[in-house]
Amino acid sequence: MKLKKILFYCLSLITALSLSLGVVLAEDGALFRRNISKTPENETEKAAIYMMDFYVPAQASTGLVGPVDNYFLLDEDSQDDETTSAYVARNYAKPLISVYIDDLHPEEETKGGITFGHFDAFVGVSLDDGTSWKTTNLSNSSDLSSFTLDSGYDYPGDVHNVVHQVAGDNIFVAWVSKYCDGGTPFYKMDPADTEDVAYFEDLKTTYGKDALYLYDLFGVKGKQGSVDYTLQGYPEIGEIPYSCVWTARGKLIAGDDPKTEDTSEATHVVWTKPERLTSGVRDANLPAVDCAKDAGCILTWQEDPEGLRPGQGLGPGEGWSGAVANGKTDIWYSYISYADFDDVFEDSETPVATEVVPLKEFTGETLAKVYVPMAMPTRLTDNDMCKAFSSITDTTKMEDPYCYIDFDNIDAIDPLNLPTAPTAESDFCTTQIDWTTPGGSTIPICVTEDGRVLNGRVASTRVRLNLKPYSPADAVDADGDGVVEKSAWAVMAAEETKALGDMLIDPYGDPAEDPIDIGKDIWYYSFDMFAHPLVDQGGMLNQPAKCSPWTVGATYDCADYEFFPVQTDPLNGGDFYLTEIARRFALTTNSVKAAADSESGLAAMLIYKQGIINQGGPADIMLRRVVIPEDFDPAVDNPYTFENMECSEWVYTDGSNPNYLKGLCLSPAINISGSTIVECTGTAGNDACAATFPVADDGSIPEGDTSFPKVTEWRQCDGIAAIDGCESDNDLDDQTWENPFDVSKGHRGFLDGDFVMMMYAWSPNWKANTVGNDHYNLYVRRSFDGGLTWTTTPGDLGGTGTIATENYCVSTASSECEGTEFTYAAGEFEQGLNVSQLIGNKITILDPRYTPTGGLKLYPTIRTDWLTTNIGPASETLPYEDDLVRDPSKYFMIYETGDNTTVAEGEAVPLDLYYSRATVYGDVWELDPDWYDEETGVIEDYRWPWVENKAEILSGEASMLANPGGTFMYSVWNQWQEEILPDGHELVFDSDIWFRRFLYLQDDDIATTQRTPIVFIAANPQEIYSTADDEVITLFAAARDLDTLGDDPQIVEYEWLINGQPFSITDDTTNCSKDKMCNAPARVVSGNWDGHQFTNPGTKPDYFYGWYEFSVRVKDNEGNWSKGVSKRVYIAETIADAQPYSVHIPLLIANP
Structure with a gap:
């Protein structure tokens, strides 16, 4: 691989020092792996x-x-x-x-x-x-x-x-x-x-x-x-x-x-x-x-x-x-x-x-x-059919009871006397219509109380979900263990096959003889895990389809760049919109507290793939932001509700349209993979190239087309940044057909407050890619303001700008490929980072994986309370230093390579696994040291280190996690060998699940820019404290200075507050002022026996029971204060007194 300047991604922090200090390379530990299954x-x-x-x-x-x-x-x-x-x-x-x-x-x-x-x-x-x-x-x-x-x-x-x-x-x-x-x-x-x-x-x-x-x-x-x-x-x-x-x-x-x-x-x-x-x-x-x-x-x-x-x-x-x-x-x-x-x-x-x-x-x-x-x-x-009758003589044909039950009164449901026919109170069979099936039969079909027709024409598949805990206003200690139980918000979506709804129409709303059974939409659901919906429609994420000016052979009447004409559902009378194919939902969510504490209010990023051709065609990766409102109450409100999805143009929000009971968003999603074509076969410029795309919406290629154009150069533009080759348009709101050539997959990411990491595999040429004449690379994009903009790491988080390389070598031999560099300042708009840098068409990217520090649940620390409670005090200081506080600036990735020469016959055969650790929030990626010349400082080839790379072994399905400090990464994967037998079947052998532990020394990436310290309150399962038992509230703050400037100690001051006021009483049992440990007797906090009254000093000698908020912030040795974090505790005369009053907002507010 040739580069105009031999550099790798995001190296600006150390570019000037590369000859003397070297680059950031692979793990520091010796190879450590284990065979788990041993079969x-x-x-x-x-x-x-x-x-x-x-x-x-x-x-x-x-x-x-x-x-x-x-x-x-x-x-x-x-x-x-x-x-x-x-x-x-x-x-x-x-x-x-x-x-x-x-x-x-x-x-x-x-x-x-x-x-x-x-x-x-x-x-x-x-x-x-x-x-x-x-x-x-x-x-x-x-x-x-x-x-x-x-x-x-x-x-x-x-x-x-x-x-x-x-x-x-x-x-x-x-x-x-x-x-x-x-x-x-x-x-x-x-x-x-x-x-x-x-x-x-x-x-x-x-x-x-x-x-x-x-x-x-x-x-x-x-x-x-x-x-x-x-x-x-x-x-x-x-x-x-x-x-x-x-x-x-x-x-x-x-x-x-x-x-x-x-x-x-x-x-x-x-x-x-x-x-x-x-x-x-x-x-x-x-x-x-x-x-x-x-x-x-x-x-x-x-x-x-x-x-x-x-x-x-x-x-x-x-x-x-x-x-x-x-x-x-x-x-x-x-x-x-x-x-x-x-x-x-x-x-x-x-x-x-x-x-x-x-x-x-x-x-x-x-x-x-x-x-x-x-x-x-x-x-x-709500995909099953409910008929407005049951066969009493043939019990095998009886409808399931839910079709006729009144779920508004669950306590009245009698399991020995379930309804066998609809009534006026039936939620899902309030009325009925006669529906003619594709086979010509007429069936009385149930219509729900909100107008949906349950005729069983569609299917839902491939759920992806998260579960995010919160403390509801009516929480109690259900099992008597001293811990008030929580609930959790379920956040999920599924693909739904259209069959174009319930209608006999073609993709453009015209009558058709048979219902079309291909194409999908994404429907979203979020609810309290204990108060879940039944037979629910959900809310549709994907925007209705707009008309492309470049569609080949279009016979329908549709204005360019406008929505297809709104249709009328012949069954329920409601409006409905035509859509492209949306599938492969993925999601990433903030915790309830992280969303509430973030500047952006971002609760979730909903991710899916969308394209104009139904079967395996070109596609982009779309994002929907879910943002909490200003009056959000974390003890009551669901931050992930569909209504919180960011949208500037809602319709049908009154629930009157049975096709979109929760409303429909007409605004475009964020097209995170969207790009502008700079050059293609025979012409240049995005619109001129898009006009040469010889494919109809149904995926057909008109007869006589013997060659398929290729895109040879591209950019990602925000309409503002001065990037050579960009046009004035913003690609982030592109329709999928604005660049109809490209294809994306493998979309994943994570949220960490306002920080968003998104990854996806992308190829500039879908058609060539289907037969192994182009390949996927892995791309990463980052946002530091909750997905509003996509930039390099800002200066206040240690960013100093980056130099990125893209390879426009679609028509160039690998040996002659020269990369093109793009230089970005800190916090500047950035195109997708090509972190895999594959060239040539023999190898492609299959499934990528990732983990933030602390794993997918972003553990802020490794707890010691379980050990203390169940085993006893530790024999050494815990948590270990690299488990003490989560380092949000690091994360890890693994990608799987595939044999691109086999794509024409099916999917690429899995080959090897490669990994890297990102630091400085993704400005720096670590490389394989075998391809770096320490004497010259030259990177001879951009390669990630390998997880498994033996030629005869195939590997895939990696899963991974990391400790809070980012010093240990753990991964498992399946690996095997295979042989194609004479009859064409695969013989799989030498197959096992393998584990590997990756080890890094601490402080390998020394921050030389001032950074704000972080702090958290170590988890403490006790939430209720008794004055009668003279219990002491003991809290421990763990902090970390994210830079190495100044003299030790790095953290010089702890400031504790109770209900927002300093608590400065210090004696043999109480110290809650400037130390990492806060010891506060419940009697002192709620009303001291010596006359001190914390809540209202000097006015009353009795105790004030209820919830108290302890918060702490820290100052580092450069005088920088961290953000405050807090924990709530309940003080009562006795533990039993507290149970009826366990009404509170989240108990532990400790993630920095």
């Missing part, structure tokens, strides 16, 4: 990893407790030198939890594009920083069968997906399996059975569960079905049974594991018996989970009544993946609260409440059975 003869898939946010005594998988002492530096002459320690041995570690599926009977072949084997769901736990792993088979179903094919074959209980999440010391795992027997499904409980009635009543009275939680109102129960793919043209696949949803709950507890005899453990993980949620009456797929500490866990999945569809899409992930589905496919929802998570039967399965114990107290010899089941599954979306 090379079995195929392994679906690797993922999460980290708990507290310390435990370091312990090997054998149970031996002892320090981790393998933090070695990389020696120049050896990849595995273990002589020089980077860190002293550590006696404590952060628990790492990984999941995967493993095929235990590899003699079964893989048929077509779907799994056909004997996979089980596994979890791996490491308590010694990844040094060793203890694995557990959670599903144990691969050698079982619940379905016999027509051929007589007992189909194996194959697991084809597994997902997990952690919250506190709880682990939640969900999977989908072909085994649909056992698992004590809740839907089998009989509300007429005497023993079951007692169980139901206890769940009602003790745990507060209602009919929606307890009873099957949505048709969960049924017989496991199957689909015969022979009828769909795939005889080699044949008959496949439907899948069911399963969950298991784990808990890390202190003490010796009674199941082991040779060792005495400090901690161990215990698991419940797996719980089956569904019956297999529909085909379950693509589970998604998230958990929030002190709130609970949620689970969604999709269920297809006709089985997994083979798929028609030509893009990645469209075939056999669940991306497309049959009509009536709904998103289903279930949840479990944090308070109920680990209650189990003590020693029997008889539902008697007195036999309930916490999981950590369970002493049985088998796995414990959960006492409080997951909530009965409900339909979140």
Whole structure:
């Protein structure tokens, strides 16, 4: 690779020093990796990893407790030198939890594009920083069968997906399996059975569960079905049974594991018996989970009544993946609260409440059975058909009860007397219409009370979700453990296949003989996890389609740059707009506090891919900002609600249009991948090039076109910055067809207050890319004001400007490619950063991954309270310095390369994995030292260091996280070898899930610019303090100076405030003025016995009970003050007195 100036991305901070000081290179540690699964003869898939946010005594998988002492530096002459320690041995570690599926009977072949084997769901736990792993088979179903094919074959209980999440010391795992027997499904409980009635009543009275939680109102129960793919043209696949949803709950507890005899453990993980949620009456797929500490866990999945569809899409992930589905496919929802998570039967399965114990107290010899089941599954979306009658004579044709229930009065629902016909009070069948099906039959179809027609024509797929905790105004201590429970906001969206709504029309609103079943919209949902919607429409994210002036062969009447003519829905009479294809939703969210504290008020960034051609065509990456209003109340208001989506032009906000009940945004989304064409084949300028695009909206290329133009040079413009080659237009609000040639994928990102990191893979030429004649590169864009502008790192955050390289070598041989440099000042508008720098067309980018410091949940520190409470005081100072305070200026990425020569026959074959750490918020990226000449200071080739790069090994599905300080990055991935057999099938071998730990020395990137320090209040689970017990409120502030200027100590002053006023009383028991530790007796704060009255000094001798806010800020050695952070505590005479008054805003406001 040639460069006009041999530089790499974002090097301006050290460009002038490169010859003397060197560049920022790869990790400092020796190569450290472990094989987690250790089953090379079995195929392994679906690797993922999460980290708990507290310390435990370091312990090997054998149970031996002892320090981790393998933090070695990389020696120049050896990849595995273990002589020089980077860190002293550590006696404590952060628990790492990984999941995967493993095929235990590899003699079964893989048929077509779907799994056909004997996979089980596994979890791996490491308590010694990844040094060793203890694995557990959670599903144990691969050698079982619940379905016999027509051929007589007992189909194996194959697991084809597994997902997990952690919250506190709880682990939640969900999977989908072909085994649909056992698992004590809740839907089998009989509300007429005497023993079951007692169980139901206890769940009602003790745990507060209602009919929606307890009873099957949505048709969960049924017989496991199957689909015969022979009828769909795939005889080699044949008959496949439907899948069911399963969950298991784990808990890390202190003490010796009674199941082991040779060792005495400090901690161990215990698991419940797996719980089956569904019956297999529909085909379950693509589970998604998230958990929030002190709130609970949620689970969604999709269920297809006709089985997994083979798929028609030509893009990645469209075939056999669940991306497309049959009509009536709904998103289903279930949840479990944090308070109920680990209650189990003590020693029997008889539902008697007195036999309930916490999981950590369970002493049985088998796995414990959960006492409080997951909530009965409900339909979140509104895709199923509800007919305005039920067949009383044929119970198999009866409608599910939810069609006729009045959900406005849940307490009145009688499980023994559910309605079998609509009434005036039926929420989802208030009226009815006669609907003529595509086959010509007429069916009376239900119309909901808000005007939707439930005729089952559409399908929802591929949910992505987050769960964000908050403290509601009516929060209480539900389980009596002294901690007031929280709730959480669910934030999610799904693709919905259009079938162009419910109508027989073509893409332009004209009559058609058959309904079109391709194309998608993105529908968004956000709600309290315990007050979830039912059969909900959601809110549409993508803007209605506008007319391109360059469409080939257009026969419709449409003004250029204007919306297509508004249509009228023949079924409900409402207006509807035509749309492009929007799919592949992703999202990133701020915490409730981070959104409230940010300057921009940014709560979420909603991300999706959108394009003009339905099947695998050109596409851009679109962003929607969700911004909290000025009067936002964090104890009541949902910051992520659809109504908070930034939009300058709303329509139908009064709920009168049944097609857009929450309103419709006509404003364009942010086109983060949008670009201006500078030059293309035969001409120059964006509009002139766009006019040569020879493709119609339906993806067809007119006959006679023998060549397809290529874009050879491009820019990204904001309409303001003076970038050579830019036009006056702002690409950030582009329609997808303004540059119709490019294609994007792999869109992801994270929020950290006002900071936004976005990443995506992009190619300038979609058509050439589909046959391997162009390739993807990985791009990064950053915003420091909540997505309003996209710039380099501002000067007040350490930015000094950057030099970036782009390669306009579409028609140039790799050996002759010369990069073009762009120089940006600090805080200046910046085009997307090409961080992969691939040239030539042999290699392309597949799936990229990322992690901020602190992992995806942005842990601000590693807690010590769990250790202190469950084990005892630590033997050394904790948190470790690099875990003490999160460094927001660092983050990590991994990208997967693919063999671009195989794209013409399908998807690129995965090859290798590469990683880098970004510092200075992404101004600096670390490179592979093997391609840097230290003597000359020349970067001979821009390459990221490798995670795995052996020629014979294929790698993919990486998952990653990092510690708060950015000194350790952890990753797992699947790797394998494969061989194509003479019959064309793939033989997979040497397949395992691998783990790697990346190590960095502290202060490797020394900041020489003054930066504001940061502070947080260490987590303290106690929230209520008693004056009667003379309890002392003890809070600890941890701070970090983000630069290395000045003399030690870096932090020179701590300023504590209580309710906004300094609290300066200092004696033997009280010190809450200028130290990192605040000790404040509850009696002193609420009304001192010696006459001092804090709230209103000197006026009353009695106590003032209620909520008090402690806040702290720090000053560094240059005189810079940090932002303040705060924590609320409740003071009462006794703990019992506090319970009725546990009304508050978020308890812990501690993220800087």
